[in-house]
Amino acid sequence: xxxxxxxxxxxxxxxxxxxNPETFVQEMRLAAAVKWYEVGMLSQSKAAxxxxxxxxxxxxxxxxxxxSPFQGLWLSAHSRKAVIxxxxxxxx
Numbered sequence: 001x002x003x004x005x006x007x008x009x010x011x012x013x014x015x016x017x018x019x020n021p022e023t024f025v026q027e028m029r030l031a032a033a034v035k036w037y038e039v040g041m042l043s044q045s046k047a048a049x050x051x052x053x054x055x056x057x058x059x060x061x062x063x064x065x066x067x068s069p070f071q072g073l074w075l076s077a078h079s080r081k082a083v084i085x086x087x088x089x090x091x092x
Contacts, residue, residue: 026052030061038067 014024033051036042037058042050048058062069 030058031065033058034061034065034067037062037071040071044069 014020017024019027030051030053033042033047036050037044037047044055044058048055051058051061053061059069
């Protein structure tokens with residue numbers, strides 16, 4: 001089952017991005033999936049499915065977006081910040 005979502009955008013968005021509507025939609029799906037994966041909301045497999053690409057292609061996209069493929073769903077964003085903060089304090 002699929003659901004169609006309509007988004008209204010000004011026509012000049014596509015020329016500003018040097019894109020056509022079809023390419024824009026593909027990139028938007030990929031960018032959203034990468035971000036949701038980055039913040040721990042999705043697994044790689046589910047993010048790839050949402051993006052409409054293979055898992056291998058999704059891993060390549062993570063590299064293009066400078067996002068580590070080693071995200072832990074078990075570690076929330078708040079917990080990651082706490083770990084980073086505790087390591088920074090330990091260095092001081």
